[in-house]
Amino acid sequence: MGIANIGIPGLILIVTLALIIFGPKKLPEIGKATGQTLREFKSSANDLMTDSDESARDSDEKER
Numbered sequence: 001m002g003i004a005n006i007g008i009p010g011l012i013l014i015v016t017l018a019l020i021i022f023g024p025k026k027l028p029e030i031g032k033a034t035g036q037t038l039r040e041f042k043s044s045a046n047d048l049m050t051d052s053d054e055s056a057r058d059s060d061e062k063e064r
Contacts, residue, residue, distance in 0.1 A: 006014070022030060 018027060018030075
């Protein structure tokens, strides 16, 4: 059972708990920070993949 199997009732429960814990004024700030973190993580992961692809191509060219 992974995070994809939460469903609508589970999602509503999570949002309700977040509202109770953090309050309605903090949720947009938390959402923005989470979005920025995920964007930075995705960018870093893409950079790592690009770097490894380039280094693999460079080593292939050196072998020829």
